[in-house]
Amino acid sequence: xxxxxxxxxxxxxxxxxxxxxxxxxxxxxxxxxxxxxxxxxxxxxxxxxxxxxxxxxxxxxxxxxxxxxxxxxxxxxxxxxxxxxxxxxxxxxxxxxxxxxxxxxxxxxxxxxxxxxxxxxxxxxxxxxxxxxxxxxxxxxxxxxxxxxxxxxxxxxxxxxxxxxxxxxxxxxxxxxxxxxxxxxxxxxxxxxxxxxxxxxxxxxxxxxxxxxxxxxxxxxxxxxxxxxxxxxxxxxxxxxxxxxxxxxxxxxxxxxxxxxxxxxxxxxxxxxxxxxxxxxxxxxxxxxxxxxxxxxxxxxxxxxxxxxxxxxxxxxxxxxxxxxxxxxxxxxxxxxxxxxxxxxxxxxxxxxxxxxxxxxxxxxxxxxxxxxxxxxxxxxxxxxxxxxxxxxxxxxxxxxxxxxxxxxxxxxxxxxxxxxxxxxxxxxxxxxxxxxxxxxxxxxxxxxxxxxxxxxxxxxxxxxxxxxxxxxxxxxxxxxxxxxxxxxxxxxxxxxxxxxxxxxxxxxxxxxxxx
Ligand code: HXC
Numbered sequence: 001x002x003x004x005x006x007x008x009x010x011x012x013x014x015x016x017x018x019x020x021x022x023x024x025x026x027x028x029x030x031x032x033x034x035x036x037x038x039x040x041x042x043x044x045x046x047x048x049x050x051x052x053x054x055x056x057x058x059x060x061x062x063x064x065x066x067x068x069x070x071x072x073x074x075x076x077x078x079x080x081x082x083x084x085x086x087x088x089x090x091x092x093x094x095x096x097x098x099x100x101x102x103x104x105x106x107x108x109x110x111x112x113x114x115x116x117x118x119x120x121x122x123x124x125x126x127x128x129x130x131x132x133x134x135x136x137x138x139x140x141x142x143x144x145x146x147x148x149x150x151x152x153x154x155x156x157x158x159x160x161x162x163x164x165x166x167x168x169x170x171x172x173x174x175x176x177x178x179x180x181x182x183x184x185x186x187x188x189x190x191x192x193x194x195x196x197x198x199x200x201x202x203x204x205x206x207x208x209x210x211x212x213x214x215x216x217x218x219x220x221x222x223x224x225x226x227x228x229x230x231x232x233x234x235x236x237x238x239x240x241x242x243x244x245x246x247x248x249x250x251x252x253x254x255x256x257x258x259x260x261x262x263x264x265x266x267x268x269x270x271x272x273x274x275x276x277x278x279x280x281x282x283x284x285x286x287x288x289x290x291x292x293x294x295x296x297x298x299x300x301x302x303x304x305x306x307x308x309x310x311x312x313x314x315x316x317x318x319x320x321x322x323x324x325x326x327x328x329x330x331x332x333x334x335x336x337x338x339x340x341x342x343x344x345x346x347x348x349x350x351x352x353x354x355x356x357x358x359x360x361x362x363x364x365x366x367x368x369x370x371x372x373x374x375x376x377x378x379x380x381x382x383x384x385x386x387x388x389x390x391x392x393x394x395x396x397x398x399x400x401x402x403x404x405x406x407x408x409x410x411x412x413x414x415x416x417x418x419x420x421x422x423x424x425x426x427x428x429x430x431x432x433x434x435x436x437x438x439x440x441x442x443x444x445x446x447x448x449x450x451x452x453x454x455x456x457x458x459x460x461x462x463x464x465x466x467x468x469x470x471x472x473x474x475x476x477x478x479x480x481x482x483x484x485x486x487x488x489x490x491x492x493x494x495x496x497x498x499x500x501x502x503x504x505x506x507x508x509x510x511x512x513x514x515x516x
Pocket of ligand 1: 097098099100101102130131132133134135136142145146168170171172173
């Protein structure tokens with residue numbers, strides 16, 4: 001049968017448009033070790049599930065001879081698809097067209113799918129690879145960015161937003177990914193900065209490479225902007241898929257249940273030996289986490305940043321949970337500014353998206369020192385406190401070892417409205433560690449004796465007897481039970497079951513005033 005002219009024309013226009021900036025530009029993209037926007041989407045989504053919008057949209061700019069350059073799709077591929085059969089909305093910037101730069105039409109395309117994602121309650125995924133605002137468009141491009149930022153904020157806490165940075169992301173453009181919930185940066189080609197190395201040289205006379213200023217490892221370990229680093233674009237897509245498997249599609253849904261064959265009452269005997277007898281000796285909190293969660297699977301986010309606190313997702317009897325744990329292996333698990341911020345943001349994410357929280361506590365307190373005080377440990381430590389206090393999802397705390405001072409209160413204590421608090425027999429719950437405590441309260445008394453050291457040692461032993469155990473807290477009902485470590489998985493799953501129908505709310509208000 002003869003194919004009619006309009007259909008032939010459509011096919012031809014579509015074929016041309018699908019080539020983006022053309023074969024030469026695609027080859028250049030590949031030479032840089034990067035995939036094209038369409039190849040990225042194909043890698044990410046279920047086969048043949050992508051429905052593209054606005055393929056024929058083109059820019060309307062006439063400045064600087066721009067009208068001579070026509071490129072349907074205008075530097076961004078947008079649409080919806082399914083990932084493991086769940087609907088998502090996606091935009092992928094196409095570097096082969098004007099360096100993926102953002103024009104007003106390009107921004108309108110992105111905004112359209114953002115609006116659809118919000119209305120339909122689906123995750124939004126942005127694959128970023130762009131030279132920033134389309135310079136030839138001036139304020140129109142800036143308007144486009146601001147429209148995107150506004151939608152990022154409106155979508156925050158309503159639908160999960162995930163950004164992968166797979167190329168340049170510079171200038172004000174960084175603020176869209178920064179507002180999203182999770183940022184994945186590819187090691188090879190991505191960078192993010194507000195002002196690049198050239199401006200840094202001009203303004204500050206500092207010489208710095210792109211990589212050292214805003215590469216993936218810098219943002220994963222120093223700034224905390226990146227939650228994941230991928231070693232390839234394929235890996236970046238796998239991380240997005242894995243992350244989504246723990247998240248509901250929107251704030252009105254529960255996170256997805258995935259049945260497990262891992263027995264609920266699996267005994268974790270090695271945990272009975274995990275905590276060293278000497279309470280100043282470290283151990284690896286990840287060993288505890290891997291023992292108790294379904295199939296030992298734990299998706300740690302921001303693993304290279306503030307390593308004294310661990311945050312991430314796992315499943316307990318098939319149900320996703322968010323885990324927040326002090327890491328005694330790094331800085332003895334102390335809370336500092338970075339750890340507090342990292343923990344607070346994760347807690348708020350879980351609370352927004354109905355992911356129950358499990359807190360594994362071994363914290364000697366807040367980090368002392370001028371650097372911490374001058375940089376605002378008061379203001380920043382308060383963020384973690386605030387986040388736990390306002391969270392209404394099921395909240396469970398297990399005190400593994402130390403729960404000292406203000407950090408005891410902050411780390412989801414009973415008094416911060418933890419629903420269930422358990423402790424291991426190794427728990428030590430006190431205002432401060434034994435040595436420091438006896439120095440404060442008995443130093444004068446000891447100095448008045450012939451053997452001050454012996455007196456202090458005796459007092460320390462008395463203090464340990466009194467406080468370096470969970471019984472004083474259990475006697476007061478501040479903890480609900482002291483559990484055997486090997487039974488931790490079973491007891492935590494039971495605790496989650498007890499809280500499965502939890503309904504709680506905080507006083508109505510426009511919004512709180514978290515100490516930012
Ligand atoms: C228009 C752009 C562009 C832009 C790149 N191109 N960025 N066109 N506006 N912002 C075009 C280039 O002219 C080139 O076209 C093509 O894209 C590929 O760019 P190359 O420079 O050849 O690629 P590469 O060598 O890989 O370098 C990539 C780059 C560089 C580092 C991103 O292009 C660059 O520095 N671009 C400008 C970045 C920038 O300053 N953007 C504005 C930031 S301020 P031809 O046809 O010549 O091949 C900003 C404010 C946002 O974004 C504010 C939001 C609130």
